[in-house]
Amino acid sequence: MEPAAYRKQIFTPFSSENGVFPLHEIAISAHTRENQGKLVDCMTDYRRGRQSFLLPQPVTITAWASVAGKKEVEGPLSHTFDVKCRDTYFGQKTWEQAEKQMQQLALRKLADKAGLTLSDFGAVFSGDLLNQCIGSSFTLRNTGVPHLGLYGACSTMAESLLLASMTVGGGFSDRVVAMTSSHFASCERQYRFPLGYGGQRTPTSQWTVTGSGAALLCRQGKGPAITACTMGTVTDLGVKDANNMGCAMAPAALSTIKAHFADLHTGPEDFDRIVTGDLGQVGMEALLELARLEGLSLGGKLMDCGTTVFDNQAQDVHSGGSGCGCSAITLCGYLLDQLNSGKWKRILFCGTGALLSPTSTQQGLPIPGVCHAVSISGGR
Secondary structure (H helix, E strand, C coil): CCHHHHHHHCEECCCCCCCCCCCCHHCCHHHHCCHHHHHHHHEEEEECCCCCEEEEEEEEEEEEEEEEEEECCCCCCHHCEEEEEECCCCCCCCCCHHHHHHHHHHHHHHHHHHCCCHCCCCCEEEEEECCHHHHHHHHHHCCCCCCEEEEECCHHHHHHHHHHHHHHHHHCEEEEEEEEEHHHHHHHHHHHCCCHHCCCCCCCEEEEECCCEEEEEEECCCCCCEEEEEEEEEEECCCCCCCCCHHHHHHHHHHHHHHHHHHHCCCHHCEEEEEEECHHHHHHHHHHHHHHHCCCCCCCCCCEECEEEEECCCCCCCEEEHHHHHHHHHHHHHHHHHHHHHHEEEEEEEEEEECHHHHHHCCCCCCEEEEEEEEECCCC
């Protein structure tokens, strides 16, 4: 569909009815009057409700790449990963350097699959779970690629897609990369206990995915397309257990899913899958129960990356996978492959994040959660 037709079909221009002054009531310079038609087009209101927005035109995901560690390669999605490594250090001296290496591998593989070089990327939106997001910043040092560092905990993949789609859809760049990563060993050391401590894992705990995913968003091209997004709000129902992050994030997931449905007048029937980032088995059950209490049925469409990336029983990961890399490698492999092949027509990708820190946990504070949603349609 041509951009003009797309806008005419789904967007409502500024009007006094929605609380914005009509264009003719705005003082416009002589120079601007000559381009009044263009200004009307630029000032179209793409907001929907309080949290959501439609894009001026679909933003295409033209290429994607994933890097996976040893345990992930042994899981059910192994065939969807681009780079597989059985060395948890990825040839580096430390786990933190290994995470940097994963992102570099993902970025290079993405460029190769797109037939581009790093200099062709307008910007990279990326983040990770390391302090000050050093995995992302060290990945991009001296590359000359503009970088916007993000921290949304495990929701970072969805957050980077949301912001990258705004950047591309708004005409500020032609090609933007959304990328994130996590590493089991570095995450355990930072948020829980060093591996050498040998602490017992509770049944509600999850296994941080060692992996990195990257997606290239473009104004033109073929592939799955992002059409709408919902920005999440920070939700806190008082969960304090750092080994039960699924339950801490479930209320945020429900809040964002409800907002997306209400703002964009959609429902479970409009999606092949409603995909959460890393609630795990316990968090999924909590989400379904919270939804039931509010009278919302997800129509059997709910799927979680944390229960998909691993075989929970055979691999003994307790409640499932977690971490930024969990949703990243599931999306930049299995999910986008399903959309691109035409097996699915549309998914709602809901990245979930637990916004805790070692300090907040040690001080006994509850764990706030956040969830960002991105509507992705099949290949075009």
